[in-house]
Amino acid sequence: MTNNNTFDRRAIGAGLIAAGAFALARPAQAAEQSAADRAKAFAALPDWTGIWMGVGTTLFEQKAGAASLNANNPNAREFPPYRPDWERAYQTFLNEVVKQENFSDPLSLGYPGGMMRMMSPARGLQFVLRPEQVWIIYERPDVRYIYTDGRPFPPKDELWPTFEGYSIGHWEGDTLVVQTVSIRGGIPIDRTGAALSDEARVTERIRKTDAKTLQSDITIEDPVALTGPWKVTRRYTRRDEQYPRMENVSSLENNRNPVVNGETKVLLAGDSDPSSPYPDDLRRVAVPRFPKAK
């Protein structure tokens, strides 16, 4: 495999070693694999079946002392080792917006949560483990793709910042080690407005610590925003319940809390029409006027 990558050769090396262990699972060879080989490659993966819910509050960092707060609380904050200029900007936002209870969540206005917030869910997620990829499916339209086929990161000139970034991973025993780069900066990771820069690099080590617990040890490095690594541990608990993943498309359906001049409003009876998910002007050009069901 040629390697033009300039990111982190150590990580790529680890990926390649892992890929060696799972060489049978490489996509290029998939069509040639026997059923027995495919069964073997799948059988080597751990069992993460189930719907997993984040343990703890909606704050990303489950810091001692802050554990009773969730990210909606005006007194809540994260504790990244911010550089002084980032800390000042964060504190200004906390004081001027969050403490005034004026934070409006972009996630709820239809924008993707993005990394790291994707891994700090208050809702269910599912892990689909395949030899060549891991998919993390959320109760939103988002799916996160982690390539475990041994590929390196694309060359730098083929990467641009995106909400979820670009993730490659490999297995160390039953631990999934994921590295993510090219995450779009300035996306709030929670409702306190904490964010990272485009230069953030995230390493996650995810493993099952008992039948009902997945643990992710997360290290965030960001030479622009942080003075050193930000280490956070998140846990997810398996819910054994009758309901599978459910759709949660946020404001695209029936948003009766528009933000007007920085204030969240409530649309009262007669001010809203939940019969279509589209606003009036879009509905006129997107959907015919079908008769209503009787």
Next chain:
Amino acid sequence: MLKPSAVALVALAAITPAFAHHSDAMFDSSKEVTLNGTVKEFQYTNPHSWIQLVVAGANGAAPVEWSIETQAPIVLLRAGIKPTSLQPGDKISLKMHPLKDGAPGGSLVEVKKADGTTLTLRGPRSY
């Protein structure tokens, strides 16, 4: 060390108010008001569900339609509240935190149906 199930329960209870996607500043959380009325519509929708409740006016005044905000379907269903749990025409008694500006709207606390059933996000199943 707590057993994992106990940890989960504590954690889930701790995030109860976390699902409102916006500030709740427009609701007066220090007040609980009870409304008695008739369900006009139960909007089982994202990002929040809404109960449209028609409340008779006092002393012959015109009835008023209240808009009561509650959680997203994924939260309601896991708490046992289904799209069919409230039907148009149902007579209910409902507790809510009212809008601060006095408009006919609020944030749901719980519903008591005529048959005595309570729909609530409180309690051990809430999260």
